[in-house]
Amino acid sequence: LAKYPEIKTLMGPDPHLKWIVSGMVFTQFLACYLVKDLSWKWIFFWAYAFGGCINHSLTLAIHDISHNVAFGNKQARWNRWFAIFANLPVGIPYSASFKKYHIDHHRYLGGDSLDVDIPTDFEGWFFCTPLRKLLWLFLQPLFYSLRPLYVNPKAITQMEIFNALVQLCVDLIIYYLWGLKPIIYLIAGTILCMGLHPISGHFIAEHYMFLKGYETYSYYGPLNWLTFNVGYHMEHHDFPSIPGCRLPMVKKIAAEYYDNLPHHQSWIRVLWDFVFDDTIGPYSRVKRLCKLANGS
Numbered sequence: 001l002a003k004y005p006e007i008k009t010l011m012g013p014d015p016h017l018k019w020i021v022s023g024m025v026f027t028q029f030l031a032c033y034l035v036k037d038l039s040w041k042w043i044f045f046w047a048y049a050f051g052g053c054i055n056h057s058l059t060l061a062i063h064d065i066s067h068n069v070a071f072g073n074k075q076a077r078w079n080r081w082f083a084i085f086a087n088l089p090v091g092i093p094y095s096a097s098f099k100k101y102h103i104d105h106h107r108y109l110g111g112d113s114l115d116v117d118i119p120t121d122f123e124g125w126f127f128c129t130p131l132r133k134l135l136w137l138f139l140q141p142l143f144y145s146l147r148p149l150y151v152n153p154k155a156i157t158q159m160e161i162f163n164a165l166v167q168l169c170v171d172l173i174i175y176y177l178w179g180l181k182p183i184i185y186l187i188a189g190t191i192l193c194m195g196l197h198p199i200s201g202h203f204i205a206e207h208y209m210f211l212k213g214y215e216t217y218s219y220y221g222p223l224n225w226l227t228f229n230v231g232y233h234m235e236h237h238d239f240p241s242i243p244g245c246r247l248p249m250v251k252k253i254a255a256e257y258y259d260n261l262p263h264h265q266s267w268i269r270v271l272w273d274f275v276f277d278d279t280i281g282p283y284s285r286v287k288r289l290c291k292l293a294n295g296s
Contacts, residue, residue, distance in 0.1 A: 004253050007239065013072040014064075014243035017228075021061045021070075021086045024054050028089035032174055032182035040181075044192075047185050052193030053226065055090050055186065059098075059194070060202075060227045060244075062086050066099040069243035084163050088170050091187035094145075096163040101148050106240055110207075110215065111290035116148040117207065124283035133275045134196070136282060140203060141194040199223060201267020204274050206233045208284045211262050215286040218251075219264040231267075234258060 001007055031051055035043055062083045064070070071078040083095035101116050108114040119127075123143060127136035136143070148154075174182050194200055205219050219231030230236070232247035235258065239250060251258045264270055274280050 007242075007250060007253055010246040010249055011239070011241045012069075012243075014069050014245050016245070017061065017064065017070050017243065018082060021058065021065075021082070024058055024061070025086060025089055028054055028186065029174075032178055032185065035185045036178040036181055038181065043181055043185050044188055047189035048192045048197070050189075051089075051185055052189030052191075052197065053199060055190045056193040056197070056199045057226050057228070058086050058089060059094065059190075060230045062095045062098060063102065063230065064228050064244050065095075066102050067240050067243075069241070073241075080159055084159075084166055087163065087167060089186055090190050091167075091171065091183065092145075092190065093160070093164040093167040096157060096160040097148070100154060100157065100160070101152070104152070106237065107293060108290040109237070110286040110288045112287050113152055114290055114292075116151045118151075118285050118287055119143070119282035120147060120151065124281065127282050130275050133281055137200070137204075137271065137275070138195045140200065141191050144194070144203075196271075198268050198271070199227060201264075201270040202227065202230055202233075205231070205264045205267055205270045207286075208274065208280065209286060210264075210270075210273070210280060210284075214262050217263055218258065218261070219267060219270075221265050221267065223267055231264075234261060234263075 028051060031046070035046060038046070065079050065083040065086060068076055068079045070082050080096065080099065083099065087093065087095040104111070104114050105117055110118065112118075123136065127133050171183055174186075194203075201223075202219065205217055207216055209215055210217065216234050216237055218234045221231065224231040229244035229247045232244070232251065235242075235247045235250040236244070239247075242250060
């Protein structure tokens with residue numbers, strides 16, 4: 001920032017984000033109507049090939065919204081409510097809990113028992129062969145959602161209760177209008193596309209140590225177009241208040257700080273290497289002891 005103070009002008013809300021996210025949410029509601037009479041094989045096909053991609057993208061929009069980039073820091077409550085709206089096609093309440101834990105991921109990156117993105121010792125010990133690592137990728141949504149409850153349980157907040165009630169009401173409305181198949185379409189898409197799917201390569205690409213000494217990596221490939229530039233991950237951790245749409249400008253302005261750092265060009269290659277490279281696995285994360293910010 002001292003060298004490139006113009007980066008500060010990139011901070012602040014993205015005025016287009018709320019409209020893009022709203023369009024994605026209503027696209028999924030339209031899809032619920034369109035799939036209601038399809039056979040089960042086509043339900044799962046479209047869940048994986050289309051709906052799940054939108055849902056995974058929405059979870060990454062929720063990630064951006066958790067940094068208050070939809071309405072700005074002065075309208076924090078609006079961001080929380082909008083994240084719950086963005087959560088609706090995901091089918092499972094997620095946004096409020098994500099916000100609660102994601103703060104720790106930034107504040108205590110790699111912190112033992114604080115950063116719940118880090119796999120448990122059991123995951124690192126058991127999922128150590130190509131076949132088991134493949135299974136771990138498939139089950140990643142399960143570990144991602146349950147790990148916080150084991151590693152760093154926190155009290156349930158009012159916003160989480162509100163998130164769950166709103167999600168349940170919308171799920172029941174969809175079921176009442178169009179039956180069970182649209183619900184399965186939404187939830188199956190979320191689970192499948194957060195597991196063994198090209199977009200899910202970002203889970204591994206971001207902080208798994210492919211090169212010793214480097215614990216955070218960016219990805220500069222085309223899937224950033226579908227994922228709110230979550231691939232620009234070094235830039236995001238440096239400037240979490242800059243919305244995803246402006247992160248490429250950070251790299252362009254301060255190129256000398258990013259161009260020579262190791263990065264990824266393919267999330268599919270990331271998944272392939274994770275499964276078949278014996279030197280990479282769930283243990284390939286930096287874990288450190290961190291003191292809580294309040295000094296306790």
